[in-house]
Amino acid sequence: MKKAEKELYGKIASMGCILCLHLGYGPTPCEIHHIRRFGGKRENAEVIGLCPEHHRGNSGVHGLGRKGFESRYSIDEQALLQKTMELLTL
Ligand SMILES: [Zn+2]
Numbered sequence: 001m002k003k004a005e006k007e008l009y010g011k012i013a014s015m016g017c018i019l020c021l022h023l024g025y026g027p028t029p030c031e032i033h034h035i036r037r038f039g040g041k042r043e044n045a046e047v048i049g050l051c052p053e054h055h056r057g058n059s060g061v062h063g064l065g066r067k068g069f070e071s072r073y074s075i076d077e078q079a080l081l082q083k084t085m086e087l088l089t090l
């Protein structure tokens with residue numbers, strides 16, 4: 001992993017779960033989730049922080065799948081990525 005990448009991941013990880021923030025739960029410890037693009041290459045910066053439950057749990061992006069996740073929270077990965085990037089530049 002490159003240094004810049006590591007720093008970015010560290011920053012994202014320190015912001016906490018972006019979905020918890022969105023839902024108003026406040027910062028919770030998170031894991032890095034890579035956003036997969038359809039047919040495209042995975043880009044380095046396409047990562048968001050999600051807590052273990054919202055990441056791998058039954059109510060998480062991997063547990064629900066992308067469609068289920070979107071309909072449950074009315075927000076998709078791209079919008080969460082957008083929020084993450086906004087917070088990063090503050
Ligand atoms: Zn969460």
Ligand SMILES: [Zn+2]
Pocket residue numbers: 032033034055062
């Ligand atoms: Zn993931």
